[in-house]
Amino acid sequence: MAKLELRNVVKRFGDVTVCNGVNLDVEEGQMICLIGSSGAGKSTLLRCINLLEHTEDGEIFLDGEDISIPGLDPQAARKKIGMVFQNFNLFPHMTAFENAMLAPMRVYKRSRLDLEKDIRLLFSRFGLSDRMENYPDQLSGGQQQRVAIIRALAMQPEVMLFDEITSALDPQLVGEVLDVLLQLKNQGMTMVLATHEIKFARHAADKICFLKDGKIIEEGPPDQIFGSPKRTATKKFLARALK
Amino acid sequence: MSDTKAAGMTRRELFEQRQKRRSIVIAGTSTLLVLLAVVILVPLTPGWEKVQKSFFNGAVLTKTFPKLIDAFQLNVLIFIWSAPLIAILGLLVALARDAKSPAMFPLRILGAAFTDVFRGVPVILTVYLIGFGIPGLGLPRPWNSPYIWGSVALILTYSAYVAEIFRAGIDSVHPSQRSAALSLGLSERQIMWDVILPQAVRNVVPSQMNMLIALQKDVSLLSFIGPVEIFRQAGVFKSLLANFTPYVGAAIIFLIITVPATRYADYLLARQSKERS
Numbered sequence: 469m470a471k472l473e474l475r476n477v478v479k480r481f482g483d484v485t486v487c488n489g490v491n492l493d494v495e496e497g498q499m500i501c502l503i504g505s506s507g508a509g510k511s512t513l514l515r516c517i518n519l520l521e522h523t524e525d526g527e528i529f530l531d532g533e534d535i536s537i538p539g540l541d542p543q544a545a546r547k548k549i550g551m552v553f554q555n556f557n558l559f560p561h562m563t564a565f566e567n568a569m570l571a572p573m574r575v576y577k578r579s580r581l582d583l584e585k586d587i588r589l590l591f592s593r594f595g596l597s598d599r600m601e602n603y604p605d606q607l608s609g610g611q612q613q614r615v616a617i618i619r620a621l622a623m624q625p626e627v628m629l630f631d632e633i634t635s636a637l638d639p640q641l642v643g644e645v646l647d648v649l650l651q652l653k654n655q656g657m658t659m660v661l662a663t664h665e666i667k668f669a670r671h672a673a674d675k676i677c678f679l680k681d682g683k684i685i686e687e688g689p690p691d692q693i694f695g696s697p698k699r700t701a702t703k704k705f706l707a708r709a710l711k
Numbered sequence: 712m713s714d715t716k717a718a719g720m721t722r723r724e725l726f727e728q729r730q731k732r733r734s735i736v737i738a739g740t741s742t743l744l745v746l747l748a749v750v751i752l753v754p755l756t757p758g759w760e761k762v763q764k765s766f767f768n769g770a771v772l773t774k775t776f777p778k779l780i781d782a783f784q785l786n787v788l789i790f791i792w793s794a795p796l797i798a799i800l801g802l803l804v805a806l807a808r809d810a811k812s813p814a815m816f817p818l819r820i821l822g823a824a825f826t827d828v829f830r831g832v833p834v835i836l837t838v839y840l841i842g843f844g845i846p847g848l849g850l851p852r853p854w855n856s857p858y859i860w861g862s863v864a865l866i867l868t869y870s871a872y873v874a875e876i877f878r879a880g881i882d883s884v885h886p887s888q889r890s891a892a893l894s895l896g897l898s899e900r901q902i903m904w905d906v907i908l909p910q911a912v913r914n915v916v917p918s919q920m921n922m923l924i925a926l927q928k929d930v931s932l933l934s935f936i937g938p939v940e941i942f943r944q945a946g947v948f949k950s951l952l953a954n955f956t957p958y959v960g961a962a963i964i965f966l967i968i969t970v971p972a973t974r975y976a977d978y979l980l981a982r983q984s985k986e987r988s
Contacts, residue, residue: 520894543896546894553890557887557890559892570897570906571897575897575901619895669871
Protein backbone atom coordinates (compact mmCIF):
# COMPACT_ATOMS: atom_id res chain seq x y z
CA MET A 469 0.00 0.00 0.00
CA ALA A 470 1.30 3.42 -0.92
CA LYS A 471 1.88 5.95 1.84
CA LEU A 472 -0.06 8.58 -0.07
CA GLU A 473 -2.51 7.90 -2.88
CA LEU A 474 -4.40 10.33 -5.07
CA ARG A 475 -7.32 9.02 -7.07
CA ASN A 476 -8.91 11.20 -9.75
CA VAL A 477 -8.47 14.42 -7.74
CA VAL A 478 -10.44 17.33 -9.21
CA LYS A 479 -10.16 20.93 -8.03
CA ARG A 480 -12.04 23.87 -9.53
CA PHE A 481 -11.94 27.58 -8.77
CA GLY A 482 -15.28 28.72 -10.15
CA ASP A 483 -15.27 27.77 -13.83
CA VAL A 484 -11.54 27.11 -13.94
CA THR A 485 -10.51 23.48 -13.46
CA VAL A 486 -7.04 23.55 -11.88
CA CYS A 487 -6.65 19.85 -11.12
CA ASN A 488 -8.40 17.69 -13.65
CA GLY A 489 -8.32 14.12 -12.37
CA VAL A 490 -4.90 13.57 -10.85
CA ASN A 491 -3.75 10.06 -9.94
CA LEU A 492 -0.55 9.61 -7.98
CA ASP A 493 1.05 6.97 -5.74
CA VAL A 494 3.75 8.00 -3.29
CA GLU A 495 5.56 5.14 -1.58
CA GLU A 496 7.01 5.49 1.89
CA GLY A 497 10.41 7.23 1.79
CA GLN A 498 10.02 8.34 -1.82
CA MET A 499 10.78 11.80 -3.14
CA ILE A 500 8.36 12.80 -5.87
CA CYS A 501 8.97 15.90 -7.98
CA LEU A 502 6.07 17.61 -9.72
CA ILE A 503 7.31 19.61 -12.69
CA GLY A 504 5.50 21.65 -15.31
CA SER A 505 4.85 25.24 -16.38
CA SER A 506 3.41 27.80 -14.02
CA GLY A 507 -0.33 27.31 -13.80
CA ALA A 508 -0.16 23.58 -14.51
CA GLY A 509 -1.68 22.94 -11.08
CA LYS A 510 1.36 21.82 -9.05
CA SER A 511 0.85 24.19 -6.11
CA THR A 512 -2.89 23.69 -6.00
CA LEU A 513 -2.39 19.93 -5.95
CA LEU A 514 -0.10 20.23 -2.92
CA ARG A 515 -2.60 22.50 -1.17
CA CYS A 516 -5.31 19.91 -1.84
CA ILE A 517 -3.20 17.14 -0.31
CA ASN A 518 -2.77 19.24 2.84
CA LEU A 519 -6.53 19.95 2.76
CA LEU A 520 -5.92 23.69 2.53
CA GLU A 521 -8.20 23.49 -0.50
CA HIS A 522 -11.17 21.17 -0.61
CA THR A 523 -11.43 18.95 -3.64
CA GLU A 524 -14.46 18.79 -5.88
CA ASP A 525 -14.06 15.13 -6.69
CA GLY A 526 -11.73 12.16 -6.17
CA GLU A 527 -10.06 10.76 -3.06
CA ILE A 528 -6.82 11.32 -1.19
CA PHE A 529 -5.61 8.36 0.87
CA LEU A 530 -3.02 8.58 3.64
CA ASP A 531 -2.03 5.10 4.83
CA GLY A 532 -5.08 3.78 3.03
CA GLU A 533 -7.50 6.12 4.79
CA ASP A 534 -9.46 8.67 2.78
CA ILE A 535 -8.64 12.05 4.33
CA SER A 536 -10.60 14.05 1.76
CA ILE A 537 -14.11 12.99 2.84
CA PRO A 538 -16.15 16.21 3.05
CA GLY A 539 -16.91 17.10 6.65
CA LEU A 540 -13.97 15.19 8.08
CA ASP A 541 -11.85 17.16 10.54
CA PRO A 542 -8.82 18.18 8.45
CA GLN A 543 -6.64 18.76 11.51
CA ALA A 544 -5.98 15.05 12.09
CA ALA A 545 -4.48 14.66 8.60
CA ARG A 546 -2.60 17.97 8.71
CA LYS A 547 -0.72 16.84 11.81
CA LYS A 548 0.79 14.05 9.71
CA ILE A 549 1.42 16.14 6.60
CA GLY A 550 3.88 19.01 6.84
CA MET A 551 4.02 21.78 4.27
CA VAL A 552 6.60 24.39 3.32
CA PHE A 553 5.66 27.39 1.20
CA GLN A 554 7.31 29.45 -1.50
CA ASN A 555 7.35 32.62 0.62
CA PHE A 556 8.29 30.89 3.91
CA ASN A 557 5.20 32.26 5.73
CA LEU A 558 7.04 32.36 9.03
CA PHE A 559 5.21 34.12 11.85
CA PRO A 560 6.96 37.51 11.91
CA HIS A 561 6.15 38.28 15.55
CA MET A 562 7.93 35.18 16.85
CA THR A 563 11.58 34.17 16.91
CA ALA A 564 12.71 31.23 14.79
CA PHE A 565 12.62 29.08 17.92
CA GLU A 566 9.09 30.18 18.88
CA ASN A 567 7.93 29.57 15.30
CA ALA A 568 8.97 25.94 15.65
CA MET A 569 7.65 25.55 19.22
CA LEU A 570 4.15 26.91 18.65
CA ALA A 571 2.37 24.07 16.86
CA PRO A 572 3.67 21.05 18.81
CA MET A 573 3.07 22.91 22.06
CA ARG A 574 -0.51 23.83 21.16
CA VAL A 575 -1.56 20.78 19.14
CA TYR A 576 0.16 17.99 21.08
CA LYS A 577 0.02 19.90 24.40
CA ARG A 578 3.62 18.90 24.99
CA SER A 579 5.42 20.40 27.93
CA ARG A 580 7.73 23.25 27.07
CA LEU A 581 10.77 21.71 28.68
CA ASP A 582 10.45 18.35 26.99
CA LEU A 583 9.74 19.98 23.63
CA GLU A 584 12.59 22.49 23.85
CA LYS A 585 15.16 19.69 23.71
CA ASP A 586 13.69 18.29 20.49
CA ILE A 587 13.46 21.69 18.83
CA ARG A 588 17.02 22.61 19.75
CA LEU A 589 18.13 19.32 18.26
CA LEU A 590 16.31 20.11 15.02
CA PHE A 591 17.96 23.52 14.79
CA SER A 592 21.41 22.06 15.34
CA ARG A 593 20.74 19.27 12.85
CA PHE A 594 20.10 21.87 10.16
CA GLY A 595 22.94 24.16 11.24
CA LEU A 596 20.82 26.99 12.60
CA SER A 597 21.52 26.78 16.33
CA ASP A 598 22.99 30.27 16.40
CA ARG A 599 19.92 31.72 14.66
CA MET A 600 17.20 30.38 16.96
CA GLU A 601 16.62 33.63 18.82
CA ASN A 602 16.43 35.75 15.66
CA TYR A 603 13.19 37.07 14.25
CA PRO A 604 12.39 36.12 10.63
CA ASP A 605 13.25 39.58 9.28
CA GLN A 606 16.75 39.23 10.74
CA LEU A 607 17.39 36.10 8.68
CA SER A 608 18.39 35.61 5.05
CA GLY A 609 15.87 34.04 2.69
CA GLY A 610 17.69 30.73 2.79
CA GLN A 611 17.76 30.72 6.57
CA GLN A 612 14.09 31.64 6.75
CA GLN A 613 13.18 28.77 4.47
CA ARG A 614 15.25 26.36 6.55
CA VAL A 615 13.45 27.60 9.67
CA ALA A 616 10.14 27.01 7.88
CA ILE A 617 11.24 23.42 7.19
CA ILE A 618 12.24 22.98 10.84
CA ARG A 619 8.88 24.39 11.91
CA ALA A 620 7.07 21.80 9.78
CA LEU A 621 9.35 18.99 11.00
CA ALA A 622 8.69 19.96 14.62
CA MET A 623 5.25 18.40 14.24
CA GLN A 624 6.95 15.09 13.32
CA PRO A 625 5.01 14.68 10.08
CA GLU A 626 5.02 11.47 8.07
CA VAL A 627 4.82 13.22 4.71
CA MET A 628 6.29 16.59 3.70
CA LEU A 629 5.02 18.83 0.90
CA PHE A 630 7.29 21.49 -0.59
CA ASP A 631 5.72 24.18 -2.74
CA GLU A 632 8.45 25.73 -4.91
CA ILE A 633 10.45 26.46 -1.80
CA THR A 634 13.47 27.86 -3.64
CA SER A 635 11.60 30.10 -6.09
CA ALA A 636 11.72 33.20 -3.87
CA LEU A 637 15.42 32.82 -3.07
CA ASP A 638 18.49 34.52 -4.49
CA PRO A 639 20.37 31.99 -6.66
CA GLN A 640 23.30 31.72 -4.24
CA LEU A 641 20.93 30.73 -1.39
CA VAL A 642 19.17 27.93 -3.26
CA GLY A 643 21.91 25.38 -2.51
CA GLU A 644 21.60 25.44 1.27
CA VAL A 645 17.87 24.73 1.07
CA LEU A 646 18.24 21.92 -1.46
CA ASP A 647 20.88 20.37 0.82
CA VAL A 648 18.29 20.19 3.57
CA LEU A 649 15.98 18.31 1.21
CA LEU A 650 18.70 15.77 0.46
CA GLN A 651 19.34 15.39 4.17
CA LEU A 652 15.64 14.66 4.73
CA LYS A 653 15.57 12.18 1.86
CA ASN A 654 18.50 10.30 3.35
CA GLN A 655 16.60 10.08 6.62
CA GLY A 656 13.74 8.40 4.80
CA MET A 657 11.17 11.18 4.76
CA THR A 658 8.32 10.80 2.28
CA MET A 659 8.27 13.99 0.20
CA VAL A 660 6.33 15.61 -2.62
CA LEU A 661 7.90 18.69 -4.23
CA ALA A 662 6.56 21.16 -6.72
CA THR A 663 9.73 22.55 -8.20
CA HIS A 664 11.37 24.50 -10.97
CA GLU A 665 14.81 23.16 -9.98
CA ILE A 666 14.94 20.72 -12.87
CA LYS A 667 18.56 19.66 -12.30
CA PHE A 668 17.89 18.97 -8.64
CA ALA A 669 14.80 16.95 -9.54
CA ARG A 670 16.81 14.91 -11.99
CA HIS A 671 19.46 13.77 -9.56
CA ALA A 672 17.45 13.59 -6.34
CA ALA A 673 13.90 12.46 -7.19
CA ASP A 674 12.68 8.89 -7.18
CA LYS A 675 9.88 9.75 -9.54
CA ILE A 676 9.12 12.73 -11.77
CA CYS A 677 5.56 13.72 -12.62
CA PHE A 678 5.01 16.14 -15.46
CA LEU A 679 1.83 18.18 -15.10
CA LYS A 680 -0.01 19.94 -17.86
CA ASP A 681 -3.44 21.58 -17.63
CA GLY A 682 -4.15 20.02 -14.25
CA LYS A 683 -3.20 16.48 -15.19
CA ILE A 684 -0.14 14.29 -14.77
CA ILE A 685 0.47 13.49 -18.41
CA GLU A 686 3.74 11.66 -17.97
CA GLU A 687 5.52 10.09 -15.01
CA GLY A 688 8.45 7.84 -14.35
CA PRO A 689 11.98 7.64 -12.93
CA PRO A 690 14.15 10.70 -13.71
CA ASP A 691 16.34 8.86 -16.22
CA GLN A 692 13.32 7.89 -18.25
CA ILE A 693 11.60 11.30 -18.14
CA PHE A 694 14.76 13.25 -18.89
CA GLY A 695 16.38 10.65 -21.14
CA SER A 696 13.50 9.58 -23.32
CA PRO A 697 10.32 11.57 -22.70
CA LYS A 698 7.39 10.14 -24.67
CA ARG A 699 4.99 13.07 -24.87
CA THR A 700 5.78 16.05 -27.06
CA ALA A 701 4.59 18.45 -24.32
CA THR A 702 7.15 16.95 -21.94
CA LYS A 703 9.89 17.19 -24.57
CA LYS A 704 9.04 20.82 -25.26
CA PHE A 705 8.95 21.73 -21.56
CA LEU A 706 12.27 20.03 -20.83
CA ALA A 707 13.93 21.57 -23.86
CA ARG A 708 12.96 25.00 -22.57
CA ALA A 709 13.69 24.27 -18.90
CA LEU A 710 17.13 22.77 -19.52
CA LYS A 711 18.27 25.47 -21.91
CA MET B 712 38.05 77.45 2.69
CA SER B 713 34.49 76.88 1.61
CA ASP B 714 35.69 76.89 -1.96
CA THR B 715 38.06 73.99 -1.39
CA LYS B 716 35.28 72.16 0.39
CA ALA B 717 32.88 72.86 -2.43
CA ALA B 718 35.47 71.61 -4.87
CA GLY B 719 35.41 68.25 -3.10
CA MET B 720 31.67 67.82 -3.64
CA THR B 721 30.00 66.06 -6.52
CA ARG B 722 27.68 67.91 -8.91
CA ARG B 723 24.69 66.25 -7.28
CA GLU B 724 25.77 67.26 -3.75
CA LEU B 725 26.35 70.85 -4.83
CA PHE B 726 22.95 70.97 -6.45
CA GLU B 727 21.21 69.49 -3.40
CA GLN B 728 23.01 71.90 -1.08
CA ARG B 729 21.81 74.82 -3.20
CA GLN B 730 18.25 73.45 -3.26
CA LYS B 731 18.22 72.98 0.50
CA ARG B 732 19.40 76.53 1.17
CA ARG B 733 16.79 77.85 -1.22
CA SER B 734 13.93 75.98 0.50
CA ILE B 735 15.04 77.16 3.94
CA VAL B 736 15.04 80.78 2.80
CA ILE B 737 11.64 80.48 1.14
CA ALA B 738 10.03 78.66 4.07
CA GLY B 739 11.50 81.17 6.55
CA THR B 740 10.33 84.21 4.59
CA SER B 741 6.80 82.94 4.07
CA THR B 742 6.39 81.97 7.74
CA LEU B 743 7.61 85.40 8.79
CA LEU B 744 5.18 87.13 6.43
CA VAL B 745 2.20 85.16 7.77
CA LEU B 746 3.18 85.87 11.37
CA LEU B 747 3.61 89.56 10.65
CA ALA B 748 0.22 89.69 8.96
CA VAL B 749 -1.44 88.07 11.97
CA VAL B 750 0.34 90.23 14.54
CA ILE B 751 -0.33 93.45 12.62
CA LEU B 752 -3.76 92.80 11.11
CA VAL B 753 -5.63 91.05 13.95
CA PRO B 754 -5.20 93.92 16.48
CA LEU B 755 -6.50 96.28 13.78
CA THR B 756 -9.92 94.57 13.84
CA PRO B 757 -12.58 96.68 15.55
CA GLY B 758 -13.39 94.14 18.29
CA TRP B 759 -9.84 93.12 19.16
CA GLU B 760 -9.59 94.99 22.42
CA LYS B 761 -12.75 93.36 23.76
CA VAL B 762 -11.71 89.90 22.62
CA GLN B 763 -8.30 90.32 24.17
CA LYS B 764 -9.82 91.26 27.50
CA SER B 765 -12.34 88.42 27.62
CA PHE B 766 -10.32 85.59 26.00
CA PHE B 767 -6.68 86.36 26.67
CA ASN B 768 -6.81 87.92 30.09
CA GLY B 769 -3.53 87.17 31.88
CA ALA B 770 -4.86 87.93 35.36
CA VAL B 771 -7.85 85.63 34.95
CA LEU B 772 -5.64 82.90 33.51
CA THR B 773 -3.19 82.85 36.42
CA LYS B 774 -6.07 82.91 38.88
CA THR B 775 -8.03 80.02 37.38
CA PHE B 776 -5.31 77.82 35.88
CA PRO B 777 -4.45 75.80 39.03
CA LYS B 778 -8.13 75.02 39.66
CA LEU B 779 -8.51 73.94 36.04
CA ILE B 780 -5.61 71.54 36.44
CA ASP B 781 -7.31 70.14 39.57
CA ALA B 782 -10.49 69.59 37.59
CA PHE B 783 -8.51 67.99 34.79
CA GLN B 784 -7.53 65.18 37.15
CA LEU B 785 -11.11 63.98 36.95
CA ASN B 786 -10.81 63.81 33.15
CA VAL B 787 -7.66 61.76 33.54
CA LEU B 788 -9.35 59.47 36.04
CA ILE B 789 -12.36 58.81 33.81
CA PHE B 790 -9.99 58.26 30.90
CA ILE B 791 -7.88 55.79 32.87
CA TRP B 792 -10.75 53.54 33.83
CA SER B 793 -12.50 53.79 30.47
CA ALA B 794 -9.57 53.08 28.13
CA PRO B 795 -8.80 49.48 29.21
CA LEU B 796 -12.49 48.58 29.23
CA ILE B 797 -12.82 50.00 25.72
CA ALA B 798 -9.88 47.93 24.54
CA ILE B 799 -11.37 44.73 25.98
CA LEU B 800 -14.94 45.33 24.80
CA GLY B 801 -13.71 46.51 21.38
CA LEU B 802 -11.67 43.34 20.92
CA LEU B 803 -14.56 41.13 22.03
CA VAL B 804 -16.94 42.82 19.60
CA ALA B 805 -14.39 42.47 16.78
CA LEU B 806 -13.98 38.76 17.53
CA ALA B 807 -17.73 38.27 17.77
CA ARG B 808 -18.22 39.89 14.39
CA ASP B 809 -15.60 37.64 12.79
CA ALA B 810 -16.83 34.44 14.46
CA LYS B 811 -17.44 31.76 11.85
CA SER B 812 -19.28 28.92 13.59
CA PRO B 813 -23.07 28.82 13.11
CA ALA B 814 -23.59 28.68 16.89
CA MET B 815 -22.04 32.14 17.06
CA PHE B 816 -24.55 33.59 14.61
CA PRO B 817 -26.55 35.50 17.26
CA LEU B 818 -23.31 36.95 18.61
CA ARG B 819 -22.30 38.05 15.13
CA ILE B 820 -25.63 39.81 14.58
CA LEU B 821 -25.37 41.41 18.02
CA GLY B 822 -21.86 42.62 17.26
CA ALA B 823 -22.97 44.14 13.97
CA ALA B 824 -25.97 45.84 15.60
CA PHE B 825 -23.75 47.15 18.39
CA THR B 826 -21.28 48.81 16.06
CA ASP B 827 -24.05 50.17 13.83
CA VAL B 828 -25.92 51.75 16.72
CA PHE B 829 -23.03 53.24 18.64
CA ARG B 830 -21.22 54.53 15.61
CA GLY B 831 -24.45 55.94 14.24
CA VAL B 832 -25.49 58.01 17.26
CA PRO B 833 -23.62 61.21 18.21
CA VAL B 834 -21.56 60.66 21.36
CA ILE B 835 -23.33 63.45 23.21
CA LEU B 836 -26.69 61.78 22.58
CA THR B 837 -25.46 58.48 23.94
CA VAL B 838 -24.07 60.28 26.98
CA TYR B 839 -27.41 61.97 27.56
CA LEU B 840 -29.55 58.89 27.06
CA ILE B 841 -27.47 56.56 29.19
CA GLY B 842 -26.24 59.17 31.66
CA PHE B 843 -29.73 60.47 32.45
CA GLY B 844 -31.79 57.43 31.51
CA ILE B 845 -30.27 54.71 33.64
CA PRO B 846 -29.88 56.67 36.90
CA GLY B 847 -33.55 57.57 36.28
CA LEU B 848 -34.43 53.97 37.01
CA GLY B 849 -34.04 54.86 40.67
CA LEU B 850 -31.07 52.60 41.35
CA PRO B 851 -29.52 52.79 44.83
CA ARG B 852 -26.21 54.56 45.33
CA PRO B 853 -23.59 54.32 43.95
CA TRP B 854 -25.37 52.84 40.92
CA ASN B 855 -27.09 56.10 40.12
CA SER B 856 -23.80 57.94 39.68
CA PRO B 857 -23.38 59.96 36.48
CA TYR B 858 -19.67 59.13 36.63
CA ILE B 859 -20.43 55.46 36.09
CA TRP B 860 -23.11 55.84 33.44
CA GLY B 861 -21.32 58.64 31.64
CA SER B 862 -18.25 56.43 31.44
CA VAL B 863 -20.40 53.55 30.25
CA ALA B 864 -21.70 55.74 27.43
CA LEU B 865 -18.15 56.61 26.38
CA ILE B 866 -17.05 52.98 26.66
CA LEU B 867 -19.91 51.78 24.45
CA THR B 868 -19.36 54.41 21.78
CA TYR B 869 -15.61 54.06 21.64
CA SER B 870 -15.71 50.25 21.73
CA ALA B 871 -17.74 50.34 18.52
CA TYR B 872 -15.00 52.34 16.75
CA VAL B 873 -12.15 50.41 18.33
CA ALA B 874 -13.79 47.12 17.29
CA GLU B 875 -13.87 48.25 13.67
CA ILE B 876 -10.18 49.16 13.83
CA PHE B 877 -9.34 45.75 15.29
CA ARG B 878 -11.30 44.12 12.48
CA ALA B 879 -9.35 46.08 9.90
CA GLY B 880 -6.18 44.90 11.66
CA ILE B 881 -7.32 41.28 11.51
CA ASP B 882 -8.03 41.66 7.79
CA SER B 883 -4.59 43.18 7.25
CA VAL B 884 -2.80 39.95 8.20
CA HIS B 885 -1.95 38.14 4.97
CA PRO B 886 -3.97 34.94 4.30
CA SER B 887 -0.70 33.03 3.79
CA GLN B 888 -0.19 33.30 7.56
CA ARG B 889 -3.43 31.40 8.03
CA SER B 890 -2.41 28.79 5.46
CA ALA B 891 0.88 28.21 7.25
CA ALA B 892 -0.83 27.93 10.63
CA LEU B 893 -3.48 25.56 9.25
CA SER B 894 -0.84 23.35 7.66
CA LEU B 895 0.74 22.97 11.11
CA GLY B 896 -2.51 21.54 12.44
CA LEU B 897 -3.49 24.51 14.60
CA SER B 898 -7.20 25.06 15.26
CA GLU B 899 -9.09 28.18 14.21
CA ARG B 900 -9.04 29.50 17.76
CA GLN B 901 -5.33 28.87 18.19
CA ILE B 902 -4.64 30.56 14.86
CA MET B 903 -6.61 33.62 15.94
CA TRP B 904 -4.93 34.01 19.33
CA ASP B 905 -1.38 32.96 18.51
CA VAL B 906 -0.90 34.01 14.91
CA ILE B 907 -3.44 36.56 13.67
CA LEU B 908 -4.25 38.73 16.69
CA PRO B 909 -0.69 39.53 17.80
CA GLN B 910 0.07 40.79 14.30
CA ALA B 911 -3.28 42.54 13.92
CA VAL B 912 -2.95 44.41 17.21
CA ARG B 913 0.54 45.53 16.32
CA ASN B 914 -0.67 46.78 12.94
CA VAL B 915 -3.36 48.99 14.44
CA VAL B 916 -1.46 50.56 17.34
CA PRO B 917 -1.15 53.97 15.63
CA SER B 918 -4.85 54.08 14.75
CA GLN B 919 -5.81 53.08 18.28
CA MET B 920 -3.54 55.82 19.64
CA ASN B 921 -5.66 58.30 17.71
CA MET B 922 -8.78 56.84 19.31
CA LEU B 923 -7.23 57.34 22.76
CA ILE B 924 -6.55 60.98 21.95
CA ALA B 925 -10.12 61.47 20.79
CA LEU B 926 -11.39 59.76 23.95
CA GLN B 927 -9.30 62.05 26.14
CA LYS B 928 -11.09 65.01 24.60
CA ASP B 929 -14.55 63.48 24.62
CA VAL B 930 -14.39 62.85 28.36
CA SER B 931 -15.43 66.51 28.54
CA LEU B 932 -18.85 65.58 27.19
CA LEU B 933 -19.65 64.08 30.60
CA SER B 934 -19.82 67.65 31.92
CA PHE B 935 -23.30 67.81 30.39
CA ILE B 936 -24.64 65.23 32.83
CA GLY B 937 -22.98 66.38 36.02
CA PRO B 938 -19.34 65.61 36.74
CA VAL B 939 -17.34 68.78 37.30
CA GLU B 940 -14.42 68.08 35.04
CA ILE B 941 -12.27 70.69 33.37
CA PHE B 942 -14.77 71.96 30.79
CA ARG B 943 -17.49 72.34 33.41
CA GLN B 944 -15.03 73.99 35.80
CA ALA B 945 -14.06 76.44 33.08
CA GLY B 946 -17.78 77.16 32.57
CA VAL B 947 -18.19 77.86 36.27
CA PHE B 948 -15.34 80.34 36.15
CA LYS B 949 -16.76 81.94 33.03
CA SER B 950 -20.04 82.67 34.78
CA LEU B 951 -18.28 83.79 37.94
CA LEU B 952 -15.79 86.15 36.29
CA ALA B 953 -17.77 87.01 33.16
CA ASN B 954 -14.67 86.09 31.18
CA PHE B 955 -13.89 83.43 28.56
CA THR B 956 -10.19 83.07 29.40
CA PRO B 957 -10.75 79.89 31.50
CA TYR B 958 -11.87 78.15 28.29
CA VAL B 959 -8.60 79.12 26.67
CA GLY B 960 -6.82 77.80 29.75
CA ALA B 961 -8.70 74.49 29.43
CA ALA B 962 -7.73 74.31 25.75
CA ILE B 963 -4.08 74.84 26.68
CA ILE B 964 -4.22 71.99 29.21
CA PHE B 965 -5.74 69.67 26.59
CA LEU B 966 -3.08 70.61 24.09
CA ILE B 967 -0.29 69.90 26.56
CA ILE B 968 -1.52 66.30 26.63
CA THR B 969 -2.78 65.79 23.10
CA VAL B 970 -0.02 67.40 21.03
CA PRO B 971 2.76 65.08 22.22
CA ALA B 972 0.37 62.12 21.98
CA THR B 973 -0.57 63.04 18.41
CA ARG B 974 3.05 63.52 17.45
CA TYR B 975 3.84 60.10 18.92
CA ALA B 976 0.98 58.43 17.03
CA ASP B 977 2.19 60.05 13.79
CA TYR B 978 5.71 58.85 14.51
CA LEU B 979 4.47 55.28 15.03
CA LEU B 980 2.48 55.45 11.81
CA ALA B 981 5.44 56.79 9.83
CA ARG B 982 7.70 54.09 11.23
CA GLN B 983 5.16 51.43 10.34
CA SER B 984 4.74 52.54 6.74
CA LYS B 985 8.52 52.66 6.44
CA GLU B 986 8.76 49.07 7.70
CA ARG B 987 6.22 47.91 5.15
CA SER B 988 7.90 49.43 2.11
